[in-house]
Amino acid sequence: MKVQILFSLFVQIATTIFVLPLVSQPSLANHPSDRPAIKQPLSIPLIKQVNRLIFNFNNAKANRQTAPGRRASGGRRPSSENPACSQSLNKGLTALAPERQEVTDNGEEMRSVLALSASEPLTLWFYVPYTEPLEAELVLVGDESDYSYSVKLPNQDGIIGLQLPPQITQSLRAGQRYEWFFSISCYPANPSGNPDVSGWIEKVNSTALPPSKNLRQKILRYAEEGIWQDALTLLANQRLIQTNDAIVQQDWTDLLQAEDLDDFVDEPLVKVYYLDSHSQPVTQ
Incomplete structure (x- = not known):
C-alpha cells in the first residue's frame, strides 16, 4: 500500500513539473511584447529637401534716388509696315527686372525699374x-x-541675355546708377512706335558679401541681399547647363515669382549675346 501511495505521489509530481510550464505560460507567438517589430515603410522624399530661394528687395543696399523706367512694352499692333512684329501669347517685350510703384518728391506716382549687380561681367x-x-x-x-550695341534677334520667341563687354562693366562705379534702354526695330520709319523697355542698374560693393561655399549658396546669398541681376544671371547660366535639374528650376521659379514675372518661368532661354568690340559701341 505504501508503495502504491508513493508511486502515485511520484506520478503527480512529475506531471506537475513537465506539464505545468507548458500550460501556465502564454504562447510566445501571442505575446505582444515578444513579437518581432514590423518595419514601417520609410517616407523618402522624391526631391532632396533644400533651402528655398527668397529674393528680398528690401535688403538691397541701394541709394534712395528714383529710377523711372518701363519693364514691359506692348508695342504697336501688327501693321502693313512690319507684320513680323506681331506678338505671341499676348506677352510683349519685357525686361526681367524688379519693378516698384513709387511716389516722387512732388507726390507723383511712377514706375521704378532697378536691379543691383555686384559681379562682372554684367548681363x-x-x-x-x-x-x-x-x-x-x-x-x-x-x-x-x-x-550703343546692335544685335540681330533669333527667329524664336523666348528669353535672351545681353552681356556687356568686360571693359564697360569694369568702368561702372559702386554706388552709382546707370540707365539702359532696349528697343526692337519694328518700325524703322517711325522709331517712336518701336517696342521698348528701360531701367537702371546699380553697382554695389561685392566685398561686403560673405564668402560662399558653393555656387548655389552664392545664388541664395545674392537673392537674400536683393542683388537681383547676379542671382538671375547665375541661375540663367545654370538653366542652360543643367536643363533638367529640379533644384535649379525651382530656384528660377522662386526668383521670377518674387517679382511677379510668373508668365516667363517656362519660357526658353534662347540665346546669350556677348557684346564686344565687334558690336561697335558708339559714344556720344
Whole structure:
C-alpha cells in the first residue's frame, strides 16, 4: 500500500513539473511584447529637401534716388509696315527686372525699374515675343558716354541675355546708377512706335558679401541681399547647363515669382549675346 501511495505521489509530481510550464505560460507567438517589430515603410522624399530661394528687395543696399523706367512694352499692333512684329501669347517685350510703384518728391506716382549687380561681367535679360530676326538696340548711359550695341534677334520667341563687354562693366562705379534702354526695330520709319523697355542698374560693393561655399549658396546669398541681376544671371547660366535639374528650376521659379514675372518661368532661354568690340559701341 505504501508503495502504491508513493508511486502515485511520484506520478503527480512529475506531471506537475513537465506539464505545468507548458500550460501556465502564454504562447510566445501571442505575446505582444515578444513579437518581432514590423518595419514601417520609410517616407523618402522624391526631391532632396533644400533651402528655398527668397529674393528680398528690401535688403538691397541701394541709394534712395528714383529710377523711372518701363519693364514691359506692348508695342504697336501688327501693321502693313512690319507684320513680323506681331506678338505671341499676348506677352510683349519685357525686361526681367524688379519693378516698384513709387511716389516722387512732388507726390507723383511712377514706375521704378532697378536691379543691383555686384559681379562682372554684367548681363541684362529680356523676353522677346517675336519669331523673326529683327534688329534690336541696347543703349547704356555711362558716366561720360553712351554706349550703343546692335544685335540681330533669333527667329524664336523666348528669353535672351545681353552681356556687356568686360571693359564697360569694369568702368561702372559702386554706388552709382546707370540707365539702359532696349528697343526692337519694328518700325524703322517711325522709331517712336518701336517696342521698348528701360531701367537702371546699380553697382554695389561685392566685398561686403560673405564668402560662399558653393555656387548655389552664392545664388541664395545674392537673392537674400536683393542683388537681383547676379542671382538671375547665375541661375540663367545654370538653366542652360543643367536643363533638367529640379533644384535649379525651382530656384528660377522662386526668383521670377518674387517679382511677379510668373508668365516667363517656362519660357526658353534662347540665346546669350556677348557684346564686344565687334558690336561697335558708339559714344556720344
